[in-house]
Amino acid sequence: MVMNQAKTLITDLENIRRSEMNAETKQGIVPFQVLLAYDGSPHARAATEMLADLARGKPACLEDCHLAMLAVLPTQYITGHEQLQSALTQAADMLRNQGIQVSQEIKAGNPAASINRVADEIRADLVVLGAKGLRATLGILLGGVAQQVVEYSSCPVLVVREPYRGIKRLLLVTDGSDCSQKAADYLARHPGEGTPRRFPLPEDVEIRLMHVLPPSIPSEVTLRAWTMGPEALYPPPLPAVEIEELEKQETRFGEQLLAETANILKRGGLEVKSVLKRGDAASEIIEYSKENQIDLIVCGSRGLSEVAGWLLGTVSRKLVHYAGCSVLVVK
Numbered sequence: 245m246v247m248n249q250a251k252t253l254i255t256d257l258e259n260i261r262r263s264e265m266n267a268e269t270k271q272g273i274v275p276f277q278v279l280l281a282y283d284g285s286p287h288a289r290a291a292t293e294m295l296a297d298l299a300r301g302k303p304a305c306l307e308d309c310h311l312a313m314l315a316v317l318p319t320q321y322i323t324g325h326e327q328l329q330s331a332l333t334q335a336a337d338m339l340r341n342q343g344i345q346v347s348q349e350i351k352a353g354n355p356a357a358s359i360n361r362v363a364d365e366i367r368a369d370l371v372v373l374g375a376k377g378l379r380a381t382l383g384i385l386l387g388g389v390a391q392q393v394v395e396y397s398s399c400p401v402l403v404v405r406e407p408y409r410g411i412k413r414l415l416l417v418t419d420g421s422d423c424s425q426k427a428a429d430y431l432a433r434h435p436g437e438g439t440p441r442r443f444p445l446p447e448d449v450e451i452r453l454m455h456v457l458p459p460s461i462p463s464e465v466t467l468r469a470w471t472m473g474p475e476a477l478y479p480p481p482l483p484a485v486e487i488e489e490l491e492k493q494e495t496r497f498g499e500q501l502l503a504e505t506a507n508i509l510k511r512g513g514l515e516v517k518s519v520l521k522r523g524d525a526a527s528e529i530i531e532y533s534k535e536n537q538i539d540l541i542v543c544g545s546r547g548l549s550e551v552a553g554w555l556l557g558t559v560s561r562k563l564v565h566y567a568g569c570s571v572l573v574v575k
Contacts, residue, residue: 276309276444279368281359281393283315284331287374290406292335294570295372297410298444299342311339313348314362316355325350356392364398370443372402375570394564400430400443400574403564414445415452415538416509416516417529420501423544423557427574428505431542432512442512443542443572451514452536453506454529455498457522461487495520526562538569545575 280295282288295311315332317325328350336348351358355377363371376387394401416431418424431451433442502518509516521528533541546557564571 277366277369278309278311279359279363279366279371280311280313281316281355281371281373281389282313282332282335283355283374283377284328285374285377286406287376287387287404289335289374290408291372291374291402291404292338293408294402294404294411295344296338296342297408298446299339299344310345310347312362312366312368313339313346314359315348315350316358317350317352318355355389356396359389359393360397368399370400370402371397372404375403375405391564394573395561398575400572402570402572404570405568408570409539411446411449411539413450413452413536413538414540414542415454415529415533415536416505416542417454417456417525417559417563418501418505418544419455419525419559420497421544421546423546423574424505425544427542427544427572428508430574432509432514445514451509451516452519452538453502453509453516454519454521454532455502456525456528457491457494457498457520459523460491491522525559526566529559529563530567533567533569540570540572541567542572542574545573 278295280291282292299309313332313336315328317328332348332350336346339346359371359373362368371393373390373393374387375390377389390403394403414431416427418428430443431445498520502520506516506518519532521532529541532538541563543560543563544557545560560573564573
């Protein structure tokens with residue numbers, strides 16, 4: 245029964261997608277497809293509140309938006325279908341009241357795998373879900389479902405933490421990688437001929453753009469000895485003047501990167517304030533977001549130095565796990 249309903253959901257969404265594509269192709273605008281994973285948890289409710297709040301401003305990128313609400317019950321909890329259906333309907337009605345087209349469905353299976361599979365099948369432009377579900381272990385910062393969805397999703401993922409208090413301050417982090425470029429484009433681009441929609445930002449949002457330079461090289465690092473057989477190897481210390489010149493080069497690169505990325509955002513009609521820091525990237529970003537009450541961090545899924553086989557970069561993984569606010573990972 246549940247599996248048949250799931251197949252019906254996918255078929256309905258595909259039909260809606262085709263009709264929207266046919267209608268919008270005449271205007272040169274690609275529809276915006278969102279998948280909201282919902283389980284009735286406080287974080288999932290916060291995700292619903294965020295989408296409803298963003299829709300209140302009627303941004304152009306949410307015109308003709310279609311939102312698919314998917315609730316997945318693990319097979320052993322299939323008896324909770326009715327309770328979850330009631331919660332799903334209430335959340336869907338909240339979004340419909342803001343003029344968003346909503347389809348809703350419950351299916352059985354592995355939650356993370358099901359979410360990513362449906363996202364691929366409906367060609368979602370964005371997956372939205374709460375940071376922790378109802379079954380998350382007490383004290384954990386990120387639920388297992390959210391972790392797996394972010395890791396393996398083929399489209400941008402918005403991980404929302406409760407409570408939702410609006411998006412007043414947004415922090416976009418960049419390191420010059422292709423994924424960072426995609427993150428900037430995802431915020432700045434406007435609907436156009438064959439162009440996907442951008443993320444629906446509030447008109448009054450304050451945007452900070454941040455780049456973190458590598459940590460300074462302590463002098464004691466250059467004075468360490470390495471054992472080479474029975475003897476120790478003492479490499480010559482790196483002159484202070486060379487360290488200083490290296491850091492100047494890094495600073496020039498960071499300033500140029502910030503300027504170029506800021507221009508991308510400004511061409512999209514967005515005002516931005518640039519921030520340059522030095523240290524461990526994830527730690528600096530998380531500390532800055534706490535000190536400046538950032539509501540949403542936006543980052544690329546992988547940076548310049550990531551191992552080719554990793555689907556999600558070290559910095560973005562840490563941000564999703566440990567940041568105290570919502571995080572949007574762009575792929």
